Amino acid sequence: MPELPEVEVCRRSLAPQLIGQQVSAATLRVPRLRHPVAPELPQLLLGQTLRDIGRRSKYLLFGFDSGTLIAHLGMSGNLRLMPPATPPQKHDHFDAQFADRLLRYTDPRRFGALVWTPATSAEALASHPLLAALGIEPLTPQFDGVWLHRALQKHRGPIKPVLMNASLLVGVGNIYAAESLFAAGISPLTAANQVSEESCIRLAAAIQQTLRAAIDAGGSSFRDYVHSDGSSGHFQLACAVYGRAGEACPRCQTPIASLRQAGRSTFWCPGCQS
């Protein structure tokens, strides 16, 4: 499920409930994630106090006294709070017990990651192998249309896969790439270096607006989710084009088209994206 907004919503939801609390127990059940989880992770966390929860790209950074737990949710991962002693289900791979709550990591496809590093400072974390090559954060003032236009100059291929290139900019996954291009009126087939600066300004604004709207939309329903018994559904994003092949474009009524680019499904409106 997670793209950047869901990871950020997760961070905001967990932080006020866990920061300042101590790990009283931890359990690793399945260490075979994207990267092997260190078998000593539970022992390392024991007795440590959580100091903060940060985010870089789609990685959550749990800052402890003597190191940082770098967590990624992959394509199917989930971090949730639940009452202590809640019985683990099939894909519940890791638990950290805090004062009165259990933080539980679930990931059926095991594309996610739980990596421990002794790094605690921002500088040391930034040079961690998982984080060092990451591109710009789109929700920072440094990211804008002029930056984007410059960055696209060396890419001759179609823009859509380029937007998903995390070494350029992070946090734009398959859904948000399609939605942002629709919002900016740019075809996903356009060569990246052919997108005008004017279009890049619209696109950068669309990316930020789409991500912010999703974070705002996810906030309330995610809080519901955490506070519920876990049976309520995930939040639904109102997609204009993603997953809507054949349906009428909400802007011009042209049927939404789809194709595969770089192995990923793409959706766009041939009528108003040129």
Next chain:
DNA sequence: CCGACAACCTGTGAGC
């Protein structure tokens, strides 16, 4: 250097 693609896994839904 760039870009396309397979691979990592399991679950789900469509079609037969």
Next chain:
DNA sequence: TGCTCACAGGTTGTCG
């Protein structure tokens, strides 16, 4: 109802 196949929102390594 049950089987098979295609596909799923991410990331990384390889190959051309």
